[in-house]
Amino acid sequence: MVMMSEIKHIGIFTSGGDAPGMNAALFAVAKTAQTYGIKVSGIRRGFEGLIDNDLIPLHANQLQRSMHFGGTMLKTARSDRFMTKQGQEKAAQTIQQNSIDGLIAIGGDGTFRGMLCLANISNTPFIGIPGTIDNDIAGTDYTLGFDSAVNTAIKCIDNIRDTAESHNRVFLVEVMGRDSGYIGIYSGLSCGADSILIPESDDDFTYLLNKIKNYDSEDAFIVVVAEGDDLGVDKVSAEIRKVNAHIDLRIAKLGHIQRGGNPSAQDRMLGIRLGVLATKALIGGESGQIAGFCNNKPTLSPFDNVVKKQLVDIELQRLLAIFCG
Ligand code: F6P
Numbered sequence: 001m002v003m004m005s006e007i008k009h010i011g012i013f014t015s016g017g018d019a020p021g022m023n024a025a026l027f028a029v030a031k032t033a034q035t036y037g038i039k040v041s042g043i044r045r046g047f048e049g050l051i052d053n054d055l056i057p058l059h060a061n062q063l064q065r066s067m068h069f070g071g072t073m074l075k076t077a078r079s080d081r082f083m084t085k086q087g088q089e090k091a092a093q094t095i096q097q098n099s100i101d102g103l104i105a106i107g108g109d110g111t112f113r114g115m116l117c118l119a120n121i122s123n124t125p126f127i128g129i130p131g132t133i134d135n136d137i138a139g140t141d142y143t144l145g146f147d148s149a150v151n152t153a154i155k156c157i158d159n160i161r162d163t164a165e166s167h168n169r170v171f172l173v174e175v176m177g178r179d180s181g182y183i184g185i186y187s188g189l190s191c192g193a194d195s196i197l198i199p200e201s202d203d204d205f206t207y208l209l210n211k212i213k214n215y216d217s218e219d220a221f222i223v224v225v226a227e228g229d230d231l232g233v234d235k236v237s238a239e240i241r242k243v244n245a246h247i248d249l250r251i252a253k254l255g256h257i258q259r260g261g262n263p264s265a266q267d268r269m270l271g272i273r274l275g276v277l278a279t280k281a282l283i284g285g286e287s288g289q290i291a292g293f294c295n296n297k298p299t300l301s302p303f304d305n306v307v308k309k310q311l312v313d314i315e316l317q318r319l320l321a322i323f324c325g
Contacts, residue, residue, distance in 0.1 A: 012104040013074060019132050019146075019148075020144070020261060020264070022074075023068075029058075029276075040057070040058040042057075046078075068263070070259075089121065102283075103127075104129060106131040107130075107132065112137075133148070134177050141295070142293060157187055170240065174226075187224060197223065197236065273298050277298040277300070289303060
């Protein structure tokens with residue numbers, strides 16, 4: 001175990017899909033490290049930068065001025081090269097060459113699985129900060145970027161409702177989330193959607209068919225479809241048309257709009273709290289932990305948990321029966 005005084009140089013990177021709040025976490029890490037006299041290097045483009053030795057010095061006063069931006073000022077990537085043994089060895093060399101004695105990785109489950117591979121060939125202590133709009137990481141109630149993405153989705157769906165109500169149209173709105181229904185259920189319930197389809201629910205499609213059968217075309221009918229839902233918007237549209245061929249239906253895929261934009265207050269605060277927690281954990285000799293937020297408290301949980309996906313829980317799923325059934 002690395003003792004407090006042993007951490008002199010922290011390397012930090014963002015990897016996978018960017019998420020609003022990542023810049024706030026970078027700021028918090030740099031600020032906390034500064035108070036302990038620890039140097040911080042930003043590794044650009046995630047694992048790609050680790051492979052290419054692409055490092056820049058990070059200073060708290062500079063990051064303070066960019067924490068309100070979405071995206072990540074360190075840039076990010078999905079690295080195929082890191083999937084190879086050669087790529088992982090080059091990454092380990094970069095850590096050694098730069099005398100990095102603590103690593104912080106901000107990203108989703110792919111990033112954390114990457115860190116577990118790196119841990120097989122490098123003894124450098126590491127902490128993960130969950131940053132993904134999908135909210136699908138075990139060890140935290142909320143991931144960085146989820147709240148902002150939901151708020152963006154809500155704004156878009158509210159806009160869609162204005163035009164949908166004006167025309168009495170059925171709208172299928174596809175939201176992001178990969179295999180997770182969190183963005184779908186949060187944005188759908190918050191916008192008063194008539195129907196919400198998420199990968200975790202077995203009953204949602206039955207609710208939709210039952211409702212649409214009796215749809216009288218005198219109002220809008222909004223269906224929020226999580227991108228990871230088994231059917232997907234095109235099949236759902238075809239199934240709806242089987243029930244009623246005359247329905248006036250449009251499809252809107254919100255796409256990457258949900259990932260950009262200024263982070264919400266919640267994501268800025270989450271970034272600050274998780275950045276501080278991760279840095280203090282490294283300084284205190286921890287490794288292989290996720291810095292998360294559980295039951296309203298900053299919490300460390302073992303990295304092995306990331307193999308478990310966080311699914312939309314049963315309490316939320318039950319709301320579908322009340323609001324969409
Ligand atoms: O994981 C975040 C996410 O935005 C998912 O919701 C989505 O499925 C995916 O990334 C899109 O990835 P990319 O930007 O690489 O196309």
